[in-house]
Amino acid sequence: MPKKYHNLFSQIQAFEKHIEDLEGKILHLEQKIEQMIAVERNHLIRLKNNEQLSDEFIQSGRKYQDISPEKAWKLYCDRDFDFILIDVSDKEYKPEEEIPEAQKIPWEDFPDRFFEITTKTTPILIISEDGTNSVLACEYLAKRGYYNCNNISGGYKHWKGFQVTKIKSA
Secondary structure, X not given: OOOOOOOHHHHHHHHHHHHHHHHHHHXXXXXXXXXXXXXXXXXXXXXXXXXXXXXXXXXXXXXXXXXXXXXXXXXXXXXXXXXXXXXXOOOOOOOOOOOOOOEEOOHHHHHHHHHHOOOOOOOEEEEOOXXXXXXXXXXXXXXOOOOOEEEEOOHHHHOHHHHHHHHHHO
């Protein structure tokens, strides 16, 4: 049953409050739509640049890709592929081999140092010990408008470069 108002002023105040609430909801929806449009634009750019995107990635509106260690290795070895490689492993973690191109930003320092990634358009490959911190970093960057992030699934544990090095040295 609708609330009864005893005077005109309380009724006006109730309407003003309701209008404020609606304006807040509209602003929230506008921001959400802008973010969705930014993700879709990024998907279009990736497709224009001949990147292989799964149907699920596009349909779900995901903001970053999980890529297999094999695909990451292939991209890493492609001399025509321009990328940034970020290592977000814990400070204490020492991989069995260093990846020379990897920019080290430990996960603990990431919120204070992510701005060191100066471009939002160049593909960003992100690796960590086992892929956990790299997922967190992808999500963190996506919330800040970096929509070209790629989590290297499995991290250093499955990095193909180490396996190739072992095979060559054997």
